[in-house]
Amino acid sequence: MTLLKAVRGTRDLLPPETELWNRVEATARRVFTRYNFGEIRTPIFEDTQLFARSVGEETDIVSKEMYTWEDRARAQSEKSQSLTLRPENTAGVVRAYIERKLGEAGLLRKLFYIGPQFRRERPQKGRYRQFWQIGAEVIGPPSAGSESPLRDAEVLEMLASFLDELGITGWTLVLNSVGSSTDRPRYIAALREALKDKAPQMCADCQRRAETNPLRVLDCKVPEDQPIIEALPRIADHLDEDSKAHFAAVLAALDACGVPYTINPRLVRGLDYYTRTTFEFTHGGLGAQNALLGGGRYDGLSEMLGGPRAPGIGFALGLDRLILTLQASQSDAAPNLADAFIAPLGEAMNAPALTLARELRREGLRIELGDGAFRLKKSFEIGNKLARSIILLGEDEHRSGILTVKNFAAGEQVRVPRADVARHLRP
RNA sequence: GCGGCUAUAGUUCAGUGGCAGAACACCGGACUGUGGCUCCGGGUGUCGUGGGUUCAAAUCCCACUAGCCGCCCCA
Structure with a gap:
């Protein structure tokens, strides 16, 4: 397939x-x-x-x-x-x-x-x-x-x-400034008129543009065409007084507030x-x-x-x-880590771990939840990639309400009462 | 739409007619409640797709697809 x-x-x-x-x-x-x-x-x-x-x-x-x-x-x-x-x-x-x-x-x-x-x-x-x-x-x-x-x-x-x-x-x-809605058609007409003579001497693209979209001829980057373009009618000369004043006022305002x-x-x-x-x-x-x-x-x-x-x-x-x-x-940003990775020790701890995750997430912490089927080593490896700290939730912790929390960067492991864990983890 | 370059592992790439490779990453183990460091083991792949040439194709040829660069144009 x-x-x-x-x-x-x-x-x-x-x-x-x-x-x-x-x-x-x-x-x-x-x-x-x-x-x-x-x-x-x-x-x-x-x-x-x-x-x-x-x-x-x-x-x-x-x-x-x-x-x-x-x-x-x-x-x-x-x-x-x-x-x-x-x-x-x-x-x-x-x-x-x-x-x-x-x-x-x-x-x-x-x-x-x-x-x-x-x-x-x-x-x-x-x-x-x-x-x-x-x-x-x-x-x-x-x-x-x-x-x-x-x-x-x-x-x-x-x-x-x-x-x-x-x-x-x-x-x-x-x-x-490309001129008012009346200037613009007038200028385009003047441009078309001028291009009738000049276009045949220009690049193939310009010959096409002269027909379809004469304004784009001005954008041409072919060096040979530049003298011809310089000699074409200029937009500035086809602006009415209002358009000239409008453009001048825009520039003056930008100058005043310092926008280059x-x-x-x-x-x-x-x-x-x-x-x-x-x-x-x-x-x-x-x-x-x-x-x-x-x-x-x-x-x-x-x-x-x-x-x-x-x-x-x-x-x-x-x-x-x-x-x-x-x-x-910008240089590569540091990986955006969760506040903690919860490692249930044994599948019997899965449900309690979800409950703990719910509590901490409701505290506004960013929590990654592991799985009791993982070996502890694997939990540490995954936690180290995803989070700043790991919380161990085994039978002991579940019974006593004193959780084991280890900070990966510092390598420090402490026992923290469940009620204090959120405060402990908060950066 | 036009011209050029490119396409091999998760990633960056080597391999130019004879068994599909390296580094990093990844997985397993040393180590059944402790990561990073180390050691041991593992290739995880329709070699972009489809044809053709050949005893034999990642490699040569053709077509297609996609990406990148330039053009056109545009944000």
């Missing part, structure tokens, strides 16, 4: 690595809560149209990387529906914002999410087909201040604090819905996947999805990559 395996691009997360995941997620919840964000959990699959309309039909994500299937009709009256495992979470959040009328209160909504996303890409280190993202969105009616550059700066400052609090050093914040950044006029994001501020936090040592997180403003997204005007800004952080970065930067 063929052995079943986790499907390509998916994997099992196991202890002790999952402790690190929990720590990162707990830190995100703690930090984001200080900024008054609340958690949202959207469905893991949505109507395919949601992603086609928000992320963009022409993007690689939608055109070739989605897990899409036709949900069969269960009755004559029911239509089949094209469903897709979410490739990112902003679209789902904005869909919920519209559907649940979250803007009606007239306040900003500040929502974060933690969950798996799915893209059918070629797997690589730090890139999986089921990958995890932590993200947050600030969205609301313009009257609530959702367009304010202060929101952009606040989100960026929050991310800097989050990475700092995790102990990640060496990150770089890269910023750009660099501006990269060529930073463009792949998703269609981005407007004005776009950003990335990058980190060395991630190979080709050097972006830890990315995000930006999406002032027109709600309207693209048929909702009210609801400008927003958000980001998505690749948890898989963040974990890699943390693992690379």
Whole structure:
């Protein structure tokens, strides 16, 4: 029989690595809560149209990387529906914002999410087909201040604090503005116009990009193409006064609070819905996947999805990559040991041992329970690997209520009244 | 989706046509109420999968699968 395996691009997360995941997620919840964000959990699959309309039909994500299937009709009256495992979470959040009328209160909504996303890409280190993202969105009616550059700066400052609090050093914040929802199409049109002449002299990838996604031409790394790219129209020259002022205000706020950044006029994001501020936090040592997180403003997204005007800004952080970065930067942690290993001496002591374990666990201690069928030597060997101390529970101890407790590191063995054991073991 | 490298024990790896190996880990014993250190014993394996060549294949050939690296793109 063929052995079943986790499907390509998916994997099992196991202890002790999952402790690190929990720590990162707990830190995100703690930090984001200080900024008054609340958690949202959207469905893991949505109507395919949601992603086609928000992320963009022409993007690689939608055109070739989605897990899409036709949900069969269960009755004559029911239509089949094209469903897709979410490739990112902003679209789902904005869909919920519209559907649940979250803007009606007239306040900003500040929502974060933690969950798996799915893209059918070629797997690589730090890139999986089921990958995890932590993200947050600030969205609301313009009257609530959702367009304010202060929101952009606040989100960026929050991310800097989050990475700092995790102990990640060496990150770089890269910023750009891709213009308002009217600037952006105008700039893309200008770019297309300029590329009509220039594209044929460029690399094959750029010739393709010129057709499908002209903004990505700016990202090209082929040396021969650089002079041509330098001569192309610049985004900065196509920003209207409001967008220029917005970007300047974001930078000023970052300067004021001391968050360092660099501006990269060529930073463009792949998703269609981005407007004005776009950003990335990058980190060395991630190979080709050097972006830890990315995000930006999406002032027109709600309207693209048929909702009210609801400008927003958000980001998505690749948890898989963040974990890699943390693992690379920290030395191997000491094994996480239980407080005690209980060794019943003889199978008659099994039930009393479970009772003792119950008492100690209710005291909040982390207890590993052995088995009376083990020879004592084996109990010591196992206990030494799993716990800081071993508690012997034989006939004597059971009768007298005086337990034998030995600390492995110190090699010290003492007799402790049962009532005092929890206090004795507590670190 | 494209190009390259790789796949042998739980792990890291050696083995390039002739009995499947090392280190660490693991299991048993020396030691029936005492771990670590020591000593003795044990290989725990569909050599990624399926074909082919050969008297003989872990080794050579083909296909497939998976991982890694780069590209595309992206978190």
